[in-house]
Amino acid sequence: MSQDLLKIRNVSKVFSLPKGGELTAVDDVSFTVEKGSICVLLGPSGSGKSTILRMVAGLESRTEGAVLLNDTPIEGPGRERGMVFQAYSSFDWMSVGKNVEFGMKINGVPADERRARAERFIGLVGLSKFIDTYPSRLSGGMRQRVAIARTLANEPEVLLMDEPFGALDAETRWQMQELMIDVAEASGTTMIIVTHDIEEAIFLADKIVFLSSHPGRVKEEITPLFKPGRLRNKEDVIALPGYSELERKIMRMMREEGHK
Amino acid sequence: MSNAPAGRKPRLMQVRVPVSRRQGLISAFGIWFLFFGVWILASSLGWVNPILVPPPGQVFATIIRLFAEQDFGSDVMISIFRVLIAFALACAVAVPLGVAMGAFPAINAVIAPFVSAWRYLPAPSFIPILLMWFGTGETPKLALLFLGVIFFLVTLIADHTREVRKELIETAMTLGANRWVTVFQVMLPAVLPNILIAMRQMLAVVWTYLVIAEIVASTTGIGAMMMRARRFLHTDEILAGIIVIGALGMAFDVGFAYLHRRLFPYLEEKR
Numbered sequence: 001m002s003q004d005l006l007k008i009r010n011v012s013k014v015f016s017l018p019k020g021g022e023l024t025a026v027d028d029v030s031f032t033v034e035k036g037s038i039c040v041l042l043g044p045s046g047s048g049k050s051t052i053l054r055m056v057a058g059l060e061s062r063t064e065g066a067v068l069l070n071d072t073p074i075e076g077p078g079r080e081r082g083m084v085f086q087a088y089s090s091f092d093w094m095s096v097g098k099n100v101e102f103g104m105k106i107n108g109v110p111a112d113e114r115r116a117r118a119e120r121f122i123g124l125v126g127l128s129k130f131i132d133t134y135p136s137r138l139s140g141g142m143r144q145r146v147a148i149a150r151t152l153a154n155e156p157e158v159l160l161m162d163e164p165f166g167a168l169d170a171e172t173r174w175q176m177q178e179l180m181i182d183v184a185e186a187s188g189t190t191m192i193i194v195t196h197d198i199e200e201a202i203f204l205a206d207k208i209v210f211l212s213s214h215p216g217r218v219k220e221e222i223t224p225l226f227k228p229g230r231l232r233n234k235e236d237v238i239a240l241p242g243y244s245e246l247e248r249k250i251m252r253m254m255r256e257e258g259h260k
Numbered sequence: 261m262s263n264a265p266a267g268r269k270p271r272l273m274q275v276r277v278p279v280s281r282r283q284g285l286i287s288a289f290g291i292w293f294l295f296f297g298v299w300i301l302a303s304s305l306g307w308v309n310p311i312l313v314p315p316p317g318q319v320f321a322t323i324i325r326l327f328a329e330q331d332f333g334s335d336v337m338i339s340i341f342r343v344l345i346a347f348a349l350a351c352a353v354a355v356p357l358g359v360a361m362g363a364f365p366a367i368n369a370v371i372a373p374f375v376s377a378w379r380y381l382p383a384p385s386f387i388p389i390l391l392m393w394f395g396t397g398e399t400p401k402l403a404l405l406f407l408g409v410i411f412f413l414v415t416l417i418a419d420h421t422r423e424v425r426k427e428l429i430e431t432a433m434t435l436g437a438n439r440w441v442t443v444f445q446v447m448l449p450a451v452l453p454n455i456l457i458a459m460r461q462m463l464a465v466v467w468t469y470l471v472i473a474e475i476v477a478s479t480t481g482i483g484a485m486m487m488r489a490r491r492f493l494h495t496d497e498i499l500a501g502i503i504v505i506g507a508l509g510m511a512f513d514v515g516f517a518y519l520h521r522r523l524f525p526y527l528e529e530k531r
């Protein structure tokens with residue numbers, strides 16, 4: 001399969017603890033992400049989801065294994081792997097517009113093109129009215145959308161998101177999930193999204209990588225085959241035959257992990 | 261109370277509810293009225309020895325006389341000059357060094373053990389050796405002021421830089437920023453408001469060392485004037501000096517507050 005944009009190969013991460021001793025957070029994890037697809041990392045707390053994502057981003061070193069992007073091993077962070085964090089990450093001293101332009105600016109995109117692209121992506125996340133506002137005046141959900149627009153406008157090959165909607169209220173969360181489907185359709189951006197929201201996982205994923213905890217291992221790769229391609233409306237997905245079956249299966253897996 | 265927020269019992273003491281502008285002004289002036297009231301009362305009723313505690317009227321008359329007749333203006337100017345030069349030098353060293361320490365643990369590992377030892381040495385303990393090294397000119401005074409704040413300033417700025425949120429730095433790096441872009445375009449602007457606050461705090465300390473330097477080893481400046489006045493039991497001149505130093509300190513503080521608002525408008529919008 002030469003379609004695989006990203007290959008995670010036998011990756012392990014062992015943290016050495018400050019008090020001495022070691023902790024295996026990720027143990028021999030392998031999976032691949034097809035170009036243009038949405039891969040969801042799902043699993044209980046402590047299963048190494050964030051650690052895996054950070055290793056793909058190049059923000060965390062690997063103890064073993066390799067991460068290949070287009071068959072080239074990655075070493076360190078780079079613009080082709082954009083990341084959206086769960087925590088607040090706006091540059092407070094810049095307007096929303098300048099925040100979104102930042103990545104393009106440091107990568108040498110000319111000013112007028114930068115502005116145009118920023119406007120387009122700010123429009124896409126529904127913040128056109130706030131382009132000249134400072135992020136500190138926005139709500140948590142709006143700031144998260146700024147962060148998403150900032151990363152998308154930089155046109156990464158892979159978009160990495162660590163529980164990006166965790167802090168949002170139910171309605172905004174839902175809007176953002178549908179926005180991610182729109183973006184994936186429109187730009188063909190490959191995504192890895194970390195979540196522990198089962199509904200979100202099933203709605204977004206072309207492939208779910210379910211991780212078990214302590215140490216983090218791939219327990220099962222799930223392809224939600226019941227979905228006929230990508231559906232934009234969440235309620236349509238939930239109404240599909242096969243949805244609740246998959247939801248139950250994942251819930252059972254979660255419960256098993258919890259009892260470990 | 262006319263502008264008490266609806267739905268809240270109007271009370272004088274509210275936990276963390278900001279006071280109105282009017283209440284703020286009344287409170288601020290009130291405390292000073294009380295202070296001078298007690299002072300005037302104590303003087304006019306003869307509770308205190310007028311030689312040791314002259315009445316406020318006399319002190320203010322002395323301030324005017326000092327400026328008009330005794331060239332106090334040049335003493336004040338030389339004091340301000342010493343503070344500004346020494347402080348500018350301290351900032352010129354502390355800002356780059358502190359930011360570099362906060363950004364690069366490798367630099368911190370070298371500088372921090374050195375700086376933290378110096379921090380516990382009281383700067384005035386260097387006065388004798390500074391006088392021996394630099395004689396009696398401006399250099400030993402500037403050196404004392406510089407030594408008095410530099411180690412604190414470096415430490416504060418390094419700490420603030422270290423507190424720049426990891427998410428900002430990692431966001432920059434995943435957007436394609438190299439180390440220099442990360443330091444200069446993300447960490448530095450992120451920490452700048454706190455650097456200004458650290459400067460504001462440390463400038464007050466510079467004034468403290470200024471007076472020490474001028475009392476111990478100077479014939480010019482506000483502190484030296486006060487020491488001269490002591491010899492002739494001119495308590496009014498000593499108090500005049502204290503008031504002028506207080507006023508100058510406050511003026512600089514207000515200046516910093518204004519600068520902070522002007523440079524960082526985005527911080528105010530948080531409220």
Ligand SMILES: Nc1ncnc2c1ncn2[C@@H]1O[C@H](COP(=O)(O)OP(=O)(O)OP(=O)(O)O)[C@@H](O)[C@H]1O
Pocket residue numbers: 015016017023024025043044045046047048049050051052196216
């Ligand atoms: N910097 C670190 N030092 C030591 N241990 C760490 C570090 N980061 C993570 N860990 C440990 O690695 C394991 C996996 O952590 P990770 O944050 O990747 O889990 P997660 O699946 O993202 O969990 P959550 O759903 O709670 O975010 C945990 O046991 C955690 O304590």
Ligand SMILES: [Mg+2]
Pocket residue numbers: 049050051162
């Ligand atoms: Mg996590």
